[in-house]
Amino acid sequence: MQVDVVRIPSSLPSMAAGPFEESWNRVADILFADAAQSGLEALTVFIPMTWSDSDWLTLRSAYLPDTHSGLSGAVWISNDSITDLTGFSRIYWVHQEIPRGENINLGSRVESYAVWTRSSRWWGAGVRLADLMHATALRDRCMSRSQAQFVRQGDLLSQFHLDIYDGQEVPHAHSLAAGSR
Amino acid sequence: MPTRLLQAVANLDAWFETMRQPGGYGGPVAHWWRDQFVYTGPGLDWRYEGILMGYSDLWDKTGDPIWLERVNRAAKDLSDGQLPDGSYRMSRFEQNPGTLGTPHEAAASLGLLVSLQRTGDFTLLPTAQGNLDNIIRRLWDPVTRGFTDRPGVPGRVPNKLATLSQALCALAQITHDDQYLVYAKAAIDDVVRFRVTRGHFQGAIHQYSADNMRGDNRLFPYYNARCVDPLLTAAEVFGEETYAASAHEILEFLTRTMTEDGSWPQIVYTSGSRVDYPRWIAGVADILYAFHRMNNPLPGPAWDRLVDSQLPSGAFPTAIGFQRKTYSKAPLDPPDYRDLTPVAGWNDKVLRLLAAVLPAPASVLPAPSVHSYSRPARIASEEAVFTETAMALQYGNHCDIEKSSAWSKGEFVWG
Numbered sequence: 001m002q003v004d005v006v007r008i009p010s011s012l013p014s015m016a017a018g019p020f021e022e023s024w025n026r027v028a029d030i031l032f033a034d035a036a037q038s039g040l041e042a043l044t045v046f047i048p049m050t051w052s053d054s055d056w057l058t059l060r061s062a063y064l065p066d067t068h069s070g071l072s073g074a075v076w077i078s079n080d081s082i083t084d085l086t087g088f089s090r091i092y093w094v095h096q097e098i099p100r101g102e103n104i105n106l107g108s109r110v111e112s113y114a115v116w117t118r119s120s121r122w123w124g125a126g127v128r129l130a131d132l133m134h135a136t137a138l139r140d141r142c143m144s145r146s147q148a149q150f151v152r153q154g155d156l157l158s159q160f161h162l163d164i165y166d167g168q169e170v171p172h173a174h175s176l177a178a179g180s181r
Numbered sequence: 182m183p184t185r186l187l188q189a190v191a192n193l194d195a196w197f198e199t200m201r202q203p204g205g206y207g208g209p210v211a212h213w214w215r216d217q218f219v220y221t222g223p224g225l226d227w228r229y230e231g232i233l234m235g236y237s238d239l240w241d242k243t244g245d246p247i248w249l250e251r252v253n254r255a256a257k258d259l260s261d262g263q264l265p266d267g268s269y270r271m272s273r274f275e276q277n278p279g280t281l282g283t284p285h286e287a288a289a290s291l292g293l294l295v296s297l298q299r300t301g302d303f304t305l306l307p308t309a310q311g312n313l314d315n316i317i318r319r320l321w322d323p324v325t326r327g328f329t330d331r332p333g334v335p336g337r338v339p340n341k342l343a344t345l346s347q348a349l350c351a352l353a354q355i356t357h358d359d360q361y362l363v364y365a366k367a368a369i370d371d372v373v374r375f376r377v378t379r380g381h382f383q384g385a386i387h388q389y390s391a392d393n394m395r396g397d398n399r400l401f402p403y404y405n406a407r408c409v410d411p412l413l414t415a416a417e418v419f420g421e422e423t424y425a426a427s428a429h430e431i432l433e434f435l436t437r438t439m440t441e442d443g444s445w446p447q448i449v450y451t452s453g454s455r456v457d458y459p460r461w462i463a464g465v466a467d468i469l470y471a472f473h474r475m476n477n478p479l480p481g482p483a484w485d486r487l488v489d490s491q492l493p494s495g496a497f498p499t500a501i502g503f504q505r506k507t508y509s510k511a512p513l514d515p516p517d518y519r520d521l522t523p524v525a526g527w528n529d530k531v532l533r534l535l536a537a538v539l540p541a542p543a544s545v546l547p548a549p550s551v552h553s554y555s556r557p558a559r560i561a562s563e564e565a566v567f568t569e570t571a572m573a574l575q576y577g578n579h580c581d582i583e584k585s586s587a588w589s590k591g592e593f594v595w596g
Contacts (some may be wrong), residue, residue, distance in 0.1 A: 029278075033590075036586070036588040063204060147428050147507075
């Protein structure tokens with residue numbers, strides 16, 4: 001699978017440390033696994049300009065299958081609505097807010113993931129409280145609960161969302177993907 | 182015992198062969214800190230410690246060239262997967278994909294150095310040396326004169342420092358470069374510095390020190406056991422009895438905390454409370470290895486529990502009671518999917534132990550006798566069937582992990 005990067009303006013925060021880093025690792029794992037499962041030949045990743053580190057991308061690109069399926073995918077990492085991803089057969093949208101009432105014409109949504117869910121964050125607050133109390137055992141309990149609920153499928157309240165779409169099949173309309181290479 | 186032991190090793194080796202992918206040994210990871218069931222590709226992490234040491238031991242004891250091939254192939258995995266800065270690709274085990282994994286890179290390099298000594302072929306010495314040089318460059322803090330757990334944070338993780346110290350001692354021994362001993366001594370001194378100094382748990386090692394001043398009052402029997410061999414190495418290299426005495430105290434702690442069925446709790450707090458589950462199965466091999474290195478008899482119930490657990494595939498399951506990590510009253514039966522999942526980075530510990538206790542000289546191993554199997558399991562709060570074949574790990578209708586694939590398929594499962 002050919003993986004390409006395009007830098008875009010985006011208000012998504014840096015994912016460099018703590019639960020942000022864990023969130024991003026989980027998101028990246030899910031979307032790369034799905035891209036491999038879907039037999040994509042090429043994946044274009046639209047990354048926020050402010051993200052300096054791309055090791056996560058390089059590492060995950062190391063063991064992707066080579067295919068000649070002609071299928072391409074796009075990863076859009078932004079809270080802003082997607083401009084034009086015509087021609088991609090698989091679209092991954094990573095964002096924070098759940099869009100309401102917005103007409104997003106990306107094809108049919110096949111899967112959605114809530115990452116760093118609200119319940120996980122509540123247990124995370126328990127971790128911090130236990131830290132203040134120097135209650136190590138309580139801290140471990142809260143941490144286990146927080147981890148167990150960190151990722152869930154569906155539209156749950158969470159810090160991040162990954163929506164996966166089956167894109168509209170438009171033959172020979174790979175202009176955006178081709179232009180980025 | 183020798184016949185059964187030989188068959189167990191042959192079967193475990195057959196299982197490891199099913200876990201090969203381009204780039205190394207793959208598969209999912211179940212662990213206390215985190216699980217990784219989505220990325221299932223090669224991991225150049227601590228699995229290479231046991232794989233390289235175990236196969237080197239088998240080569241030593243049997244003279245069968247198959248084991249030398251295994252050693253050379255694993256060593257090449259590390260060399261091929263080394264990045265320009267010296268780190269290994271995918272070296273963070275449960276946190277893969279990632280690099281600069283601790284103690285994983287040091288453990289893998291330790292395995293490599295031991296295998297170089299055993300085989301007498303030092304072609305890949307630059308791989309281990311480049312890796313450990315990078316760890317020194319990235320994690321050595323000249324102000325506090327010690328190794329941090331991540332660049333820029335003061336925290337110390339004693340058991341990881343023990344592994345690093347042992348790797349640096351091996352490197353110094355091979356290269357005759359004493360500068361590595363300065364770092365090795367600083368690392369092992371930090372292990373001893375974070376031992377419990379009095380009371381019922383005297384001698385046990387704290388898991389972590391966030392401020393590099395006080396321990397966190399968490400005592401993991403498993404991680405304590407991993408300090409024993411490095412402490413014995415330090416006692417020999419530096420000629421200081423303190424290190425051997427510390428290893429002896431850890432063994433007393435392990436003896437006191439073993440349960441009747443030959444398992445250990447996950448965490449013992451200095452307050453006396455415990456986290457009982459998950460209780461390691463394959464990982465117990467590292468605890469038994471500590472007894473072996475101290476020339477103590479292996480505790481019978483723990484040994485029996487380990488060898489009796491071997492799966493029809495030849496692998497050893499990870500644990501009992503993973504579900505209780507989150508829900509303390511969760512049923513143990515059927516087992517959680519993470520309990521049953523065999524993991525390369527736990528089975529390497531069994532390989533190292535079995536090879537170590539195999540009497541020398543050993544005969545050529547028998548042909549493996551392995552087959553597919555299915556077991557009832559609890560997967561994401563549902564009862565389902567877990568199946569392992571030579572090609573795949575299947576989790577009911579949820580997810581398939583093809584052993585040849587770096588990414589799992591289907592509906593991903595979360596703890």
